[in-house]
Amino acid sequence: MKGIKNKNLFALRPALALLFIVFSLAGCTLNNDDEPQDGRASTAQIRTARIRLNVEYVNRTTPLIQGSTNLPDGAEITVEVQHADGTMIGRDETIVRNGTFVGGPFGPPQGLTRGKYRAIARIVRTSLHYPSLKKSDQKTSLEMGKTTDRYEASKDFEIE
Numbered sequence: 790m791k792g793i794k795n796k797n798l799f800a801l802r803p804a805l806a807l808l809f810i811v812f813s814l815a816g817c818t819l820n821n822d823d824e825p826q827d828g829r830a831s832t833a834q835i836r837t838a839r840i841r842l843n844v845e846y847v848n849r850t851t852p853l854i855q856g857s858t859n860l861p862d863g864a865e866i867t868v869e870v871q872h873a874d875g876t877m878i879g880r881d882e883t884i885v886r887n888g889t890f891v892g893g894p895f896g897p898p899q900g901l902t903r904g905k906y907r908a909i910a911r912i913v914r915t916s917l918h919y920p921s922l923k924k925s926d927q928k929t930s931l932e933m934g935k936t937t938d939r940y941e942a943s944k945d946f947e948i949e
Contacts, residue, residue, distance in 0.1 A: 840866070840910050840942035850900025850948050853893040854908045860885045866910050868892025873905035873945075901948045911941040 838860055845853045854868045864885040870878040870893070878901065881892035892910070895901070 838940035842944040844946040870895040
């Protein structure tokens with residue numbers, strides 16, 4: 790009889806471990822009012838991103854991309870400048886502060902050549918979903934689902 794109880798208890802170990810993991814992760818979600826521990830913005834705070842771009846110039850041929858947004862302070866934005874044919878000129882990672890951000894300056898020290906260009910600002914937001922069980926063959930695994938949303942704004946400009 791004692792051997793049967795031990796076998797039943799042994800068979801329940803994976804289920805008990807899974808319950809422990811699920812209940813542990815349940816407390817790890819961010820609510821809209823939560824602040825992340827490292828001071829960066831929570832992606833849970835982002836609803837519909839609005840990004841406006843403005844092209845300023847350090848000199849006549851060196852653009853500096855400035856923008857305003859409704860994203861929270863600490864949100865990360867990637868700013869790029871591309872030639873009209875899609876050739877990448879440069880990329881800068883920047884952070885929102887007081888609803889604004891700045892990327893650049895872009896181009897070589899002598900500035901960009903005459904032509905048409907495009908400034909692009911984008912964010913990528915990844916949302917994690919509650920864990921789910923996935924069964925395959927003899928294994929049962931715990932998987933976190935995720936959704937990735939991309940927000941992008943662009944503005945064409947010309948160097949004369």
